[in-house]
Amino acid sequence: MHLNTPSRNTIRLTRRGRIALIAAGAVVAGTAVAVPLLSMDEEEAKPTSLVIPEGWRAGQVYAAVDKALALPPGSTKKSLGKLDLKLPDDAEGNPEGYLFPATYPLEKDGKRATPESLLSAMVDTANQKFSGAPVAAGAQRNALNVYQAVTVASIVQAEAATKADMGKVARVIFNRLERGMPLQMDSTINYALNRSTIRTTEADTRIESPYNSYQRMGLPPTPIANPGEEAMRAAISPTPGDWLYFVTVKPGDTRFTADYAEHQRNVAEFNAQQKASPKTAT
Template sequence: MAPHHIRLPYRAPMSDVQHAGRRPGPRFSRVGWLVLVAVLCVVVVLAVLFVPRLLRERQYGQLTVPEGQRASQIYAAVDQALKVPEGTTAQAARTAHLDLPAEAKGNPEGYLFPATYPLRKDTTPASLLSYMVKTADQRLTADRITSYRTVVIASIVQAEADRPADMGKVARVIDNRLAKNMPLQMDSTINYALGRSTLRTSHADIRTNSPYNTYKFEGLPPTPIDNPGADALKAAAAPPAGDWLYFVTVKPGDTRFTADYQEHQRNVREFNDAQKNSASGASTSSGPAPGGSASGGPAPGGPTSSTSVSGGSAAGGSANSAATGG
């Protein structure tokens, strides 16, 4: 009887079994592991440094500064937005050492640029005012405006122009009158001196003894009278050519510019007739923008014998301006 051969099952070496149980994957060298650890450490450090800052800079609202608002109005708006006692921002403006031109003598009027500003948890009146001044400086630099005089003119243009399309002509009227040594006779400057925004300027008003009274004193007022926007700044920097000396807004959207005084007087009479037929024409504006009047005076050196009329927009932007003269 032939012997039976029994086949025993093959037993793989233990080392082969261990290797077979491993899944294929990337294998890091010692250097690779060190690099990975270093990267993770950097991520942790950056998170520790910047996450609190990001949380701190979370926006807590915003403040919109309209074109043509006066500094005093902006101070009040900042007080309210930041929920600080009344007068806090005005005091900050005097002590914040804002980056203003020397001619401003520390007065930020004209340099609180109209825009929408974010409010954060750590925003203070001083930091917000600094932000506004920095924004104004950036705008002036972009438009290549370096003259304080231009900002003063732009502030008058902002108050006087009925609409942006008229701003260049208003700026030209100002330049032309200054060149002829004519008083500007702008009601917006008197309103600024008297701290108001009104539709009518009386004979008593034009006798106000203030350097902002451009009926009484020739030349520009000593400072801007509001904070002009980009359109007014551009208009003041580069007004169009023209010989205009007078202007009056007969009705919204209809501003008449002329170099002829008699024509201007006819336009003014048309305006005054329209005002007599409108109850709103005699009311006092409660808007934040200074009211403005056209250069409505008579020929150079002549007396101003009639009342000029002006109005400011409630949004603090372009004013509806008009004036009488002669």
């Protein structure tokens, strides 16, 4: 939120192989040991797990699964049609927000993972993390259901520059909702435009999209990313404060305020920083 805001492949020989080279001659021994070693290298190159970072969008997760399982692009997204994921009714079958960031094994009980097994594991993990009594109670305290709390957490994950800022960003969201103000979060515009940037233009804020939180009131219709536990904790227990605005002027310097004039000065400083380093982007 800123409110204008020759090949290089080398044959690695075992110690025994090096001794054989000395004893029997490089060509013969090299041939003998190179084949099994290259085969072993191919096996080693197969990934054994898939890491989903906090804040990835569903599209990024699908692409990572395709790559990890050496599938044609688009395979994982297509597999959604075959799945009956345990998602909240409000999600209407869209797993955004529920592809929980964690490390998932690609091999289990001798079986290679599939897109279906990985997506199911991610949603099951999200349900374990989000469906407990503390989350439900925290959401209720803020007049939300759990799916809406996940949506808030996804914005927090996308907007907070540091983990320490997460609770404050969540508080800004709630303060604006309570006052009937549009959220005006750049992260929702980025989601609508399928990009990641810290530059949001005035034209961007006029796009026609249910994710345009500059023009539409309330929360976006779905989460905009897959939040981790800390972002969820912030969403259900936001830091106390009266802030309505924030902007990360430069790395490590996010300023929160309830005063619009002060915020405008902070934004002016942010814009000056951007001009000084025009290539800066998230």
